[in-house]
Amino acid sequence: MLFYRAAVPLSRRTLNLAARTIRAHRSKTGSRWRRLDPAAQALLAGVHLYKGEPFAQIAAGFEVGTTTARRYVRETIRLLAQQAPTLEQALRRARRKGSEYVIIDGTLLACDRVAADRPFYLGKYKQHGMNIQIVAAPDGSLLWTSWSLPGAVHDVRAARAWRVAERIAAADLVALADKGYVGLSDVVFCPFKGRGKPQWKNDANSEHARHRSPGESAIAQMKNWRILRKLRCCPQRAGAITRAVLVLQLRETG
Incomplete structure (x- = not known):
């Protein structure tokens, strides 16, 4: 060697x-x-x-x-x-910084699995992996990451499992999310769906996308840690690894 x-x-x-x-x-x-x-x-x-x-x-x-x-x-x-902040702590931090809203998004942590493991397979990306939900501040800084669920779990179902919307409402905040979160909650604002929309809806979607885009930056920051680009360990460890990375990332950017 x-x-x-x-x-x-x-x-x-x-x-x-x-x-x-x-x-x-x-x-x-x-x-x-x-x-x-x-x-x-x-x-x-x-x-x-x-x-x-x-x-x-x-x-x-x-x-x-x-x-x-x-x-x-x-x-x-x-x-x-074990030191990772709870969602309530993360939302309080956002409020202290003067944020009026947060951004919800989900990402797939790819992992090595076989085709028979359907619970881990997400057809959208044609990959096996684990679903991780994130909450980011308007400036794109990462606030919170969830534990993991199998990749086949839809983002709305994952957000409901972690009671993300209820906790955001309790913190007196609102959230922006993509079309995958339509129907989650009245405090989660998503783009208008469908074709042939009137111009005002297209304009609203453009403005929504502009304010929501920092959430993609937060995910990119998280995946700068290459361990999260493709897991080569037991998928059930994805949540602990992600939250350990969150603690280190918060210290790097804090």
Whole structure:
């Protein structure tokens, strides 16, 4: 195996957040000596999440066994995911920033599955994956991500499962969403559907799209973490991985 120098475009404060989390967990559990200190474990997990490198490669780079690298990454993901904000906390943050509305969207995290696994297959993209719902601020910053559901679950059903609309209404906010959310709630505004619409509806759709487009930017920020471009692990881990990425992304942009 060949070795080379590489860099991860993450800030020191993001690494420190992960390292403090690991250090606190080790202190709480009375963990004995480990091969990597908390900072090195945090960096190992950051490399895996941001660059999506396989466990065998990062294990070689950090001079640990593949099993050890896998265990360290999964432990870090679990600890970070526990710190992810609830939707209520995210909406309060949006209100403090003066937002009058938020953006709801859904994305598919592709995964390696076989054709027989129909619950994971989304015909729209002709891919297997897991459905993740996101809530973004008007400026495109990511506020909240849901846990995961099988990719075949429609966005409206997923949003209802996580009670997104009810929580937005309780926060005295409204939301913008695409046509996939039509019928979700009176507080969720979607574009007009159908062909041959009058001009005023076309104009309204254009304005709606302009205000909703930052939601796509939020998803793009999330998928800058290459681990989320295609999962090569158990699909049920998608929610924890996404929420761990959310915590690190909030620290990067906060």
